[in-house]
Amino acid sequence: MINVAILGLGTVGSGVAEVIEKNQNQIKKALGDSLHVKYILDIRDIPGAVKDINVIVNDPDIKVVCETMGGKEPAYTYTHLALEHGISVCTSNKELVDAFGVELSAIAREHNCSYLFEASVGGGIPIIRPLRESCGHENIIRIAGILNGTCNYILTNMKSGKNFDDALREAQEKGFAERNPAADIEGHDTARKIAILASLVSGKKISYEQVSCEGITNITPEDFAYAESRGMSIKLLGVYDSSGPYVNVAPYLVPNDSPLYGVNDVFNGIMITGNQVDNLMFYGRGAGKLPTASAVVSDVIECAKSIGHNIKNDFADLNLADNLVPAPAIPERQKFRVLGE
Amino acid sequence: MINVAILGLGTVGSGVAEVIEKNQNQIKKALGDSLHVKYILDIRDIPGAVKDINVIVNDPDIKVVCETMGGKEPAYTYTHLALEHGISVCTSNKELVDAFGVELSAIAREHNCSYLFEASVGGGIPIIRPLRESCGHENIIRIAGILNGTCNYILTNMKSGKNFDDALREAQEKGFAERNPAADIEGHDTARKIAILASLVSGKKISYEQVSCEGITNITPEDFAYAESRGMSIKLLGVYDSSGPYVNVAPYLVPNDSPLYGVNDVFNGIMITGNQVDNLMFYGRGAGKLPTASAVVSDVIECAKSIGHNIKNDFADLNLADNLVPAPAIPERQKFRVLGE
Numbered sequence: 001m002i003n004v005a006i007l008g009l010g011t012v013g014s015g016v017a018e019v020i021e022k023n024q025n026q027i028k029k030a031l032g033d034s035l036h037v038k039y040i041l042d043i044r045d046i047p048g049a050v051k052d053i054n055v056i057v058n059d060p061d062i063k064v065v066c067e068t069m070g071g072k073e074p075a076y077t078y079t080h081l082a083l084e085h086g087i088s089v090c091t092s093n094k095e096l097v098d099a100f101g102v103e104l105s106a107i108a109r110e111h112n113c114s115y116l117f118e119a120s121v122g123g124g125i126p127i128i129r130p131l132r133e134s135c136g137h138e139n140i141i142r143i144a145g146i147l148n149g150t151c152n153y154i155l156t157n158m159k160s161g162k163n164f165d166d167a168l169r170e171a172q173e174k175g176f177a178e179r180n181p182a183a184d185i186e187g188h189d190t191a192r193k194i195a196i197l198a199s200l201v202s203g204k205k206i207s208y209e210q211v212s213c214e215g216i217t218n219i220t221p222e223d224f225a226y227a228e229s230r231g232m233s234i235k236l237l238g239v240y241d242s243s244g245p246y247v248n249v250a251p252y253l254v255p256n257d258s259p260l261y262g263v264n265d266v267f268n269g270i271m272i273t274g275n276q277v278d279n280l281m282f283y284g285r286g287a288g289k290l291p292t293a294s295a296v297v298s299d300v301i302e303c304a305k306s307i308g309h310n311i312k313n314d315f316a317d318l319n320l321a322d323n324l325v326p327a328p329a330i331p332e333r334q335k336f337r338v339l340g341e
Numbered sequence: 342m343i344n345v346a347i348l349g350l351g352t353v354g355s356g357v358a359e360v361i362e363k364n365q366n367q368i369k370k371a372l373g374d375s376l377h378v379k380y381i382l383d384i385r386d387i388p389g390a391v392k393d394i395n396v397i398v399n400d401p402d403i404k405v406v407c408e409t410m411g412g413k414e415p416a417y418t419y420t421h422l423a424l425e426h427g428i429s430v431c432t433s434n435k436e437l438v439d440a441f442g443v444e445l446s447a448i449a450r451e452h453n454c455s456y457l458f459e460a461s462v463g464g465g466i467p468i469i470r471p472l473r474e475s476c477g478h479e480n481i482i483r484i485a486g487i488l489n490g491t492c493n494y495i496l497t498n499m500k501s502g503k504n505f506d507d508a509l510r511e512a513q514e515k516g517f518a519e520r521n522p523a524a525d526i527e528g529h530d531t532a533r534k535i536a537i538l539a540s541l542v543s544g545k546k547i548s549y550e551q552v553s554c555e556g557i558t559n560i561t562p563e564d565f566a567y568a569e570s571r572g573m574s575i576k577l578l579g580v581y582d583s584s585g586p587y588v589n590v591a592p593y594l595v596p597n598d599s600p601l602y603g604v605n606d607v608f609n610g611i612m613i614t615g616n617q618v619d620n621l622m623f624y625g626r627g628a629g630k631l632p633t634a635s636a637v638v639s640d641v642i643e644c645a646k647s648i649g650h651n652i653k654n655d656f657a658d659l660n661l662a663d664n665l666v667p668a669p670a671i672p673e674r675q676k677f678r679v680l681g682e
Contacts, residue, residue, distance in 0.1 A: 136370070
């Protein structure tokens with residue numbers, strides 16, 4: 001039995017507990033052992049939960065911690081502490097991975113444990129691990145991803161004629177957008193995610209602050225009518241292109257023969273172009289309790305198979321990118337770039 | 342330096358040599374070592390090629406063999422021999438995996454080497470490994486895959502009004518269909534691939550012969566007009582459904598809100614439905630020299646990282662499925678089943 005702890009019993013954290021409970025039989029088959037949630041840490045008063053991280057990191061039974069708190073603190077301090085104790089950490093926290101992923105990965109390596117973050121990009125979609133393993137030998141030329149389900153839901157609704165404000169309101173009513181939706185609709189969430197993916201494939205750490213970022217607030221129903229007249233749709237994409245290299249977030253016109261064209265509603269789709277394999281796309285639920293938790297659990301199983309060993313995550317040795325160039329300018333008399341042009 | 346041998350210098354085999362040569366730098370990064378093609382075996386007179394498998398399996402330098410011959414013999418005998426010598430085998434040969442994958446996987450385990458077959462399904466698309474690793478803890482409810490590029494090319498062309506014979510002829514002229522296209526258009530190729538995927542997730546070996554199989558030869562332009570009037574398209578799908586369980590290959594009506602709807606031309610798309618992660622889709626080139634070779638090379642790298650150890654491929658312990666039921670009947674007054682109904 002492998003004992004784990006969950007830090008933060010919010011949406012994703014409670015999902016992790018649920019996936020571990022409900023899929024125990026499958027987990028045993030995949031891992032050759034069972035997973036047991038020994039501790040839940042939460043700052044709120046939750047029956048059975050602990051509030052002191054030291055209880056967890058000083059328990060030699062604990063081999064893996066799931067950091068599902070979000071935000072920088074106390075997630076950073078707790079992750080640091082766990083890794084220093086040789087406890088692997090699996091996280092869905094893109095903000096932390098972007099800001100401190102390189103440092104935390106180096107600490108993990110030093111202490112023969114692992115820092116994995118599959119759930120930080122694309123929710124339940126397996127993307128980080130396939131990039132690292134199945135595509136590790138590919139020269140990745142481009143990544144173009146629909147990485148924010150809130151924006152994609154709003155844009156899918158605008159395609160059928162709604163204006164931005166109405167589409168946003170509907171997304172908020174259905175729980176797909178926050179009351180303060182800025183991080184989503186201004187593209188910052190997408191920027192964090194494409195920065196993580198671009199760092200993985202470019203060999204340099206690209207940070208969120210280096211990503212030029214335009215959101216979806218200026219898109220009009222007329223823009224959609226224009227796109228449709230050209231057989232295209234409008235999607236908010238995070239793009240990495242090795243030819244600059246550049247990384248940007250912006251609304252793009254997506255032709256209807258692109259696999260990203262049909263990625264609608266809250267779904268995400270990440271297109272990877274390798275020099276040998278050509279275009280791949282990975283599609284699935286980019287957010288939500290159980291899909292995101294499933295990605296965390298896949299990392300937990302990988303860590304549990306490698307106790308006492310560091311799993312190379314390609315982040316530990318990265319230097320900050322100093323070679324980025326701006327994305328190509330939007331062509332004259334066009335409001336948006338066209339994907340692939 | 343890790344020495345490998347390529348068995349069969351056809352389309353995929355020569356692609357493997359090319360990927361290893363052209364992506365050597367990326368391979369070094371991914372593997373921490375370089376790959377070197379020490380032998381090529383081919384029955385034809387090719388300068389530098391060997392014809393005797395014993396030269397390869399008796400060379401202690403050889404750690405991994407790529408079996409890209411296709412067909413049952415001599416691929417079976419050569420694979421058997423390599424594995425008995427503790428040499429891992431990576432293959433694109435779906436016929437062999439379907440017929441002898443269980444036996445060969447058990448031999449690999451016994452001799453502390455590995456038998457991997459990422460390239461046998463979906464060409465360049467990472468699907469076997471993500472299923473085994475990223476989704477190993479999921480309870481897979483359904484797989485629905487567009488697994489044959491030839492059929493998908495023909496159907497994409499029929500969608501724009503061509504009849505079957507003209508669409509087939511065009512596919513043959515462009516090199517996307519064989520002169521004898523039976524294995525593709527009658528669904529047998531798709532059946533082999535869905536049998537492999539279904540075996541991986543069901544815990545039983547499902548063989549090609551157990552898959553009820555209907556091809557695309559009876560589809561008419563009128564069928565496409567009807568599909569379009571319902572907002573759907575027609576795709577040849579290989580389907581595994583855990584609720585029977587059943588496995589079948591048949592033309593399906595695919596609604597336009599399914600991610601499979603937009604998988605066109607020679608591309609493949611494989612939708613996986615897990616009980617926690619919900620729908621995932623993996624998309625890419627399902628055939629072709631370099632994409633398929635890239636998948637073989639990803640297996641070679643995995644084997645090269647695990648020399649002396651068996652990589653569990655979930656095939657070694659499977660018993661033949663004895664619990665399959667027929668797929669649900671086609672509803673009255675319909676010619677095809679509808680995906681998801």
